[in-house]
Amino acid sequence: MPKHILVDVADRVGRITFNTPQNLNALTPEMLAEVLEAVEAFEVNPDVRVLMFTGSGKGFSAGGDMDFMERLSQMPPFEIKETVYKHFAGAAKAIKLCPKPTIAAVNGAAVGAGCEIAVACDFRIASEHAMFSEAWIKLGVIAPLGGMFLLPQIVGLSKATEMLMLGTQVGAEEAMSIGLANKVVPADALLEEAMALGRQLADGPARAQAVIKEGLRRGMESTLAAEWEHNIYAQSMLISSGDFAEAVQAFKEKRKPVFD
Numbered sequence: 138m139p140k141h142i143l144v145d146v147a148d149r150v151g152r153i154t155f156n157t158p159q160n161l162n163a164l165t166p167e168m169l170a171e172v173l174e175a176v177e178a179f180e181v182n183p184d185v186r187v188l189m190f191t192g193s194g195k196g197f198s199a200g201g202d203m204d205f206m207e208r209l210s211q212m213p214p215f216e217i218k219e220t221v222y223k224h225f226a227g228a229a230k231a232i233k234l235c236p237k238p239t240i241a242a243v244n245g246a247a248v249g250a251g252c253e254i255a256v257a258c259d260f261r262i263a264s265e266h267a268m269f270s271e272a273w274i275k276l277g278v279i280a281p282l283g284g285m286f287l288l289p290q291i292v293g294l295s296k297a298t299e300m301l302m303l304g305t306q307v308g309a310e311e312a313m314s315i316g317l318a319n320k321v322v323p324a325d326a327l328l329e330e331a332m333a334l335g336r337q338l339a340d341g342p343a344r345a346q347a348v349i350k351e352g353l354r355r356g357m358e359s360t361l362a363a364e365w366e367h368n369i370y371a372q373s374m375l376i377s378s379g380d381f382a383e384a385v386q387a388f389k390e391k392r393k394p395v396f397d
Contacts, residue, residue, distance in 0.1 A: 141168035143193070144175045149186040150335035151179035158194025163202035164250050169224040176231040186339035188235060189331055190258060191242035192251075200249025200272065222281070225250060229282040233257040233354075236347035238338045242331035243267040244324065253282035256291065256317075259350065260334060263318035264327040267309040271300045290357055292317050342380040342396040 143154040153175050155162035179185045192198055201209075209221060232239055232254065241247075241258040248270045255261055255269065271288065273280045280288070280301055289297040292315045299305050312318035322330045338346070348371045356364055375381060380396045387394035 139171040139175070141165070142171045142175065146182075146185055148332065148336050149184060149339040150189050150332060151175075151182065151185035151187070152189045152191070153179075155190075155192040155198050158192070158196070160202060161194070161196030161199035161246060162192040162251070163199045163205075164225070165202045165205045166221055166224040169228040172228045173224060173231050176228070176235060180231075180235055180237060185237070186341075186343055187238045187240065187335045188232070189240045189242060189335055190232070190254065191328065191331070192244055194245075195266075196245040196251075197241070197243045197247040197255065197267070198251025199246055200251050206276075226282055229253055229257045233283060233287075236350060237343070238335075238346055238350070240331050240335055240338075242327050243269070243318070244327055246270070248272050249280075250282060253280060253284045256284050256287050257282070261312070261318045262327065262331045262334060263309045263312055263321045264324040265309050265321060266324050267312065267318065267321070269300075269307045269312055269317055270304060272304045274302060274304045286357075340393075340396070342375075342384070342394075344378055344380055344397075345375055348375060 141155070141157055143152075143156045145152050153172060155164075155168065157163065157168070176188065179188050209217065212221070238260070239258040240260045240262060241255040243255055243261055243263045245264065245266050246268045247255045248268075249272050252269050252271050271280045271284055279285065285297075285301060288300065292300070296315050300307065307315070307317060309318060309321045313321045320330065352364065352368060352371065355367065378397075380394075383396065384394045
């Protein structure tokens with residue numbers, strides 16, 4: 138049983154809750170090892186169609202645990218790379234590369250590695266109390282978990298530069314205005330709003346969702362010509378699937394499709 142997170146499934150949404158509210162869900166390698174294990178289990182579970190991340194208490198995650206970071210400063214580089222970032226980068230990569238849709242329900246501060254986890258998700262639903270901060274610069278280091286690549290794609294180069302080089306805090310309303318949050322909701326409605334999105338995604342065609350996620354990632358690194366060719370191939374596979382035939386039949390019968 139995990140010690141630092143809560144894991145459950147509701148309405149085909151696999152939920153992972155950072156559960157050390159006494160330190161605003163500050164992250165350690167041990168916690169992220171549990172997150173990585175939960176993501177991998179949900180990825181292969183056919184009864185889970187969507188993954189959701191949130192935090193217990195008042196924060197999403199305050200970033201790295203201070204006691205752990207003090208120990209980190211004493212580690213040699215190879216130990217940092219091979220042990221620490223196995224879990225920190227491993228969790229962020231698993232979330233970003235998961236073929237199933239991912240949602241961050243950001244209930245409070247998402248700082249440093251906590252912000253990177255939220256940025257790695259496909260959707261971010263923010264409480265009115267949410268705050269995003271890539272505060273790494275204040276420790277004299279960089280955002281190493283994908284944020285320097287992903288954040289400019291989401292908010293634009295100018296705002297990403299500000300957040301990364303100044304450690305600027307971004308509140309909920311500003312996050313929505315710059316595209317960092319998809320929606321801002323009252324704090325007491327956050328989980329239900331996130332679950333409503335989760336249920337909507339869970340009812341969708343999983344194969345097409347996975348191809349869209351892959352296509353969006355490829356598109357950030359590839360060329361238009363290459364992606365046209367790949368997308369036609371992927372589309373041909375999807376049209377041959379049962380989901381497409383079911384959607385066409387449902388349209389003819391004026392009902393909601395039931396996807397595999």
